[in-house]
Amino acid sequence: MKSPTLLVLTSLVLTGCGANNSPPQTPIPGEKTSAKMRTLETGAQLIQSRPPVDAISAYLDGFHFYNGDKNGQMEAHHYVTVLNEDVMQAVIYDSNTKDARLMGVEYIISERLFKTLPPEEKKLWHSHQYEVKSGSLVAPGLPAMADKALMSKIVNTYGKTWHTWHTDRDKTLPLGIPALMMGFTGEGQLDPALLADRDRRLDVNTQDIKRARQNIIAHPVIKGANAWEQGEVIQLKRVPGAGEHAHGDTGFGQAEQTRKANN
Known part of the structure; x- marks a missing residue:
C-alpha cells in the first residue's frame, strides 16, 4: 500500500495541468513524418501498454547549468516518477509539447540516502533547497x-542530472557526450531574463511562489553536495576502453570465458 506521501504525489499531482505552452526552439534534421509512420504510431498507442510512462505523476519546471559553466543555463521540463519514499526519477525535456526533445535524466534521492553516499559520489549531486525555497522550481x-505537499517532499532531496542532448547550444542532434548538470544555490545566479520568460509562458509568479513556500522547512545542505561551489568541477571525458565501468578479471569477460569452457 502506498504511503500518505506517495498518495499525495500520485493523486493530487495528477489533478494538475500545465503544458503545451513552451515549444522546442531547436530544429532537427529529417523528413516530415510519413502517413504510414503516423498510422503505425497510432496503432501502437492503442494496442501497447506503457507502464513506465504511465507511472509519471508530476511535471516540474526548473533550471540547470553545466557543471563548470554557470553561464550555460537552460530551462528543464521534468516528468517525474516516484519509485518509493526515498527515490524518484525524472525524464527531462527542452519543452512541454508533444515534439519536445529528450534532454536527459535526473535521479532524485532523499536526504537519508544522500548521507550514505561516499564522498566522491556526493560531488555528482546537487541540492534542491534553494530551488524550492526560491520559487524557481x-x-x-x-x-x-x-x-506545498510536493515541494515539502522535494526540498531536502538531492539530484544527479545528466543532459544528453544540448539543445540550448543549438545542437540539432544529440551530439557529443553527456554533461553533468547542477542546480542553482543562491540569489543572483540564475539569469533573470530566463526566469521572466518562463514565468510569462507558464503564467506563474516566482516571487509569489517564494512567499507561499516560506514555511516549508529546508535543512542545511549536507557537505559534499554542490561541489562546484568549492571548485570541484566534474565532467565526462572520452577515454579508450570501458573506464570505471570495466569489469576486470571477475567481470563479464571472465564469466563469458568460463561459460564457454563449461559448454
Missing part, C-alpha cells in the same frame, strides 16, 4: 495544497 497547474 515550479509544478505548473497544481493547486496550492498539492504544490
Whole structure:
C-alpha cells in the first residue's frame, strides 16, 4: 500500500495541468513524418501498454547549468516518477509539447540516502533547497495544497542530472557526450531574463511562489553536495576502453570465458 506521501504525489499531482505552452526552439534534421509512420504510431498507442510512462505523476519546471559553466543555463521540463519514499526519477525535456526533445535524466534521492553516499559520489549531486525555497522550481497547474505537499517532499532531496542532448547550444542532434548538470544555490545566479520568460509562458509568479513556500522547512545542505561551489568541477571525458565501468578479471569477460569452457 502506498504511503500518505506517495498518495499525495500520485493523486493530487495528477489533478494538475500545465503544458503545451513552451515549444522546442531547436530544429532537427529529417523528413516530415510519413502517413504510414503516423498510422503505425497510432496503432501502437492503442494496442501497447506503457507502464513506465504511465507511472509519471508530476511535471516540474526548473533550471540547470553545466557543471563548470554557470553561464550555460537552460530551462528543464521534468516528468517525474516516484519509485518509493526515498527515490524518484525524472525524464527531462527542452519543452512541454508533444515534439519536445529528450534532454536527459535526473535521479532524485532523499536526504537519508544522500548521507550514505561516499564522498566522491556526493560531488555528482546537487541540492534542491534553494530551488524550492526560491520559487524557481515550479509544478505548473497544481493547486496550492498539492504544490506545498510536493515541494515539502522535494526540498531536502538531492539530484544527479545528466543532459544528453544540448539543445540550448543549438545542437540539432544529440551530439557529443553527456554533461553533468547542477542546480542553482543562491540569489543572483540564475539569469533573470530566463526566469521572466518562463514565468510569462507558464503564467506563474516566482516571487509569489517564494512567499507561499516560506514555511516549508529546508535543512542545511549536507557537505559534499554542490561541489562546484568549492571548485570541484566534474565532467565526462572520452577515454579508450570501458573506464570505471570495466569489469576486470571477475567481470563479464571472465564469466563469458568460463561459460564457454563449461559448454
